[in-house]
Amino acid sequence: MSGNGEAVSRRTEARSGEGSAFVLSRGVVILFAVACGAAVANVYFSQPLLVTMGHDLAMSPALVGSVVTLTHVGYGLGLFFLVPLGDVADRRLLIVTQLLLLVVALAVVAAAHTAAILLAGMAATGLLAVVTQTLVAFAASLATAAGRGRVVGLVTSGVVIGILLARTASGLMADLAGWRSVYLASASLTALLALVLYRVLPRHSDAPPTTLRYGQLLRSTMTLFARERLLRLRALFGLLIFAAFSTLWSSVALPLSRAPYFLSHSAIGALGLIGVAGALAATTAGRLNDRGLSQRTTGIALALLAASWLPLAFTRSSLWALIVGVILLDLAVQAVHVTNQALIYALHPDAGSRLIGGYMVFYSIGSATGALAATSLYTVAGWGAVCTLGAAFSCLGLALWAFTRHSTPDPAAKATSCSEV
Secondary structure, eight states, X not given: OHHHHHHHHHHHHHHHHHHOOOOOOHHXXXXXXXXXXXXXXXXXXXXXXXXXXXXXXXXXXXXXXXXXXXXXHHHHHHHHHTGGGGGTSOHHHHHHHHHHHHHHXXXXXXXXXXXXXXXXXXXXXXXXXXXXXXXXXXXXXXXXGGGHHHHHHHHHHHHHHHHHHHHHHHHHHHHHHOHHHHHHHHHHHHHHHHHHHHHHSOXXXXXXOOOOOHHHHHHHHHHHXXXXXXXXXXXXXXXXXXXXXXXXXXXXXXXXXXTTTOOOHHHHHTHHHHHHHHHHHTTHHHHHHHTTOHHHHHHHHHHHHHHHHHHHTTTTTOHHHHHHHHHHHHHHHHHHHHHHHHHHHHHOGGGHHHHHHHHHHHHHHHHHHHHHHHHHHHHHHOHHHHHHHHHHHHHHHHHHHXXXXXXXXXXXXXXXXXXXX
């Protein structure tokens, strides 16, 4: 069945290459990356603002905690119910529409004067922020087969940078102008991006039209998972790496806010700037995938991910150890994530939105699992136990790669070999 998928991929790419008049320049790729980062940041803006929001709207601690929960629930629902629409609709129109609706949701959050309105706005914000994944799939569809890994790498870097900088930006803006200013500024930026994307993006994607009805579209996502072993494997890699990623980022503020550091929220948020260095360096993973080295890239990155927990374990005694660990971890996660997306998209380019949306459901499960487990474990066993948990997720991923690397062919390597022959 995988062989049939690769044949379909080659035929689709041949058709798209023949009829495409749109040139995916580096400037347009950067625009995709900026739009992705700006959209996904909305999911994470609230984390440093929860206490302030709670005081402003007289919310109980339990109700305040549901702000983050509802945002992520909305995002998870969007991955399954909205992202697949990219395979049957005009992606340009779909992206612009979702961005404009996201502007409305952000305005509702900024203007909320009751807890109910705030929670509804946050759930809608999470639901519509999945436009990020539609953008990734669109960028991949516009790229040539030979350069798809590089394009996915650059665009996904925008996603990771948006996630890492969201907390820092929202904390600084809230200190300067209040928490509502964060969502007003994001609404303005989102509206501007909608206008620019409407003018820049091609009117139709190169993918052949899909005649599936909506219910069939959703069922076909599950069919793809049942049929494609590579998709299941890469989704499992995604779950494990983002469980490790979330284990660090959901709990690192806890030891840093206590002795011997007593760092402020702004200082802790600045850690995102350090993580960006690793995220930017990982764009190399896309180029390696284009050269047929995805298996090797995955193995090296998973080994780095496991190794990153050694310096992270010394966080309490050395900030330099924390910095080294953060860079290694973010570099490794980004490298595997980019490789995953490039490989699964190549299975069926005409089902790119469904493939990436389904894969990202596993990302959400991994992120939620890591966050819940890490914060609970820190309370009862401390930072050392959190590092052990992160290392366990990472080693599971490395072991999975070691057991499957010979039985899972590298599609990019096959394509490279065929072109040389």
